[in-house]
Amino acid sequence: xxxxxxPPDVPALASRLRAxxxxxxxxxxxxxxxxxPHRYGRPDDREAAAFLxxxxxxxxxxxxxxxxERLFGALGPHPASTLRKRGxxxxxxxxxxxxxxxxxxxxxFLRAVGETLRAEGSLGSLLAAGDEGGADYVSALDRFxxxxxxxxxxPAGHLPRGLRFLLPSPGEGGAxxxxxxxxxxxxxxxxxxxxxxxxxxxxPARLLLPMDTHVxxxxxxxxxxxxxxxxxxxxREATGWLxxxxxxxxxRFDWSLSRLGILAECVRDPHRSRCGxxxxxxxxxxxxxxxxxxxxFRATGALPA
Numbered sequence: 001x002x003x004x005x006x007p008p009d010v011p012a013l014a015s016r017l018r019a020x021x022x023x024x025x026x027x028x029x030x031x032x033x034x035x036x037p038h039r040y041g042r043p044d045d046r047e048a049a050a051f052l053x054x055x056x057x058x059x060x061x062x063x064x065x066x067x068x069e070r071l072f073g074a075l076g077p078h079p080a081s082t083l084r085k086r087g088x089x090x091x092x093x094x095x096x097x098x099x100x101x102x103x104x105x106x107x108x109f110l111r112a113v114g115e116t117l118r119a120e121g122s123l124g125s126l127l128a129a130g131d132e133g134g135a136d137y138v139s140a141l142d143r144f145x146x147x148x149x150x151x152x153x154x155p156a157g158h159l160p161r162g163l164r165f166l167l168p169s170p171g172e173g174g175a176x177x178x179x180x181x182x183x184x185x186x187x188x189x190x191x192x193x194x195x196x197x198x199x200x201x202x203x204p205a206r207l208l209l210p211m212d213t214h215v216x217x218x219x220x221x222x223x224x225x226x227x228x229x230x231x232x233x234x235x236r237e238a239t240g241w242l243x244x245x246x247x248x249x250x251x252r253f254d255w256s257l258s259r260l261g262i263l264a265e266c267v268r269d270p271h272r273s274r275c276g277x278x279x280x281x282x283x284x285x286x287x288x289x290x291x292x293x294x295x296x297f298r299a300t301g302a303l304p305a
Contacts, residue, residue, distance in 0.1 A: 008223035024256035054182035067098035087114015105162025108152035214261020
């Protein structure tokens with residue numbers, strides 16, 4: 001007999017997530033690369049800055065911020081205009097390194113962005129052109145990144161590791177957290193998100209939860225997914241449960257959930273010493289008094305659709 005994790009108590013989960021959302025509303029923008037597009041006033045600069053910032057959003061916050069400060073310093077006060085004119089040829093980036101992304105990967109990446117801004121006018125137009133609808137944007141993202149890889153000027157069989165990482169293939173089953181983070185910033189409005197892409201097929205209802213290791217771990221604590229790895233299936237499972245709370249905007253809770261991990265408010269601690277007054281503690285399966293997650297299983301049978 002197979003055993004499966006019990007599904008979350010949706011009404012209780014909704015109440016606690018709304019409390020968590022309120023606790024973090026508009027707070028600690030300094031802890032997120034979304035800080036950078038907020039520096040610009042023009043929509044085209046915000047869009048370009050958001051794509052670059054989300055693409056390099058991996059690693060420690062201090063390291064991400066330092067790399068982005070250097071990149072945007074090279075791009076000047078209007079990054080979209082700079083990319084249209086000189087995409088990939090900006091001065092001051094020859095020694096750029098952010099973990100495994102070096103100048104040899106960054107320059108063709110910027111070239112692809114610049115060519116897209118010249119050809120389509122915006123990154124949003126490119127994504128919309130490849131969007132054939134569906135429950136989420138995974139297929140559209142696949143086409144979007146495929147075009148960017150072609151525009152990088154690097155032959156398909158010779159893309160360096162950093163460029164492959166910057167231009168992924170979401171349909172292959174990875175979580176592709178940074179791609180879905182960019183979509184969240186572009187499509188959602190209100191609070192910290194930019195809401196620049198509107199109309200047509202752009203709808204918050206189609207967004208997937210940006211699934212990094214922190215959000216994946218917390219999603220497991222809440223019973224949103226039983227997947228052992230942060231992948232596309234885990235993101236879809238977690239988003240499916242969140243859509244029962246808010247079908248029109250299921251990823252609205254991503255900001256507050258991700259703050260718990262990024263700011264080390266929720267850590268892997270067998271003694272749960274940091275749980276304190278966390279808003280989601282009453283529905284967290286890792287916050288039992290014994291310090292061990294309660295065993296919440298039921299007999300064989302699929303989880304509710």
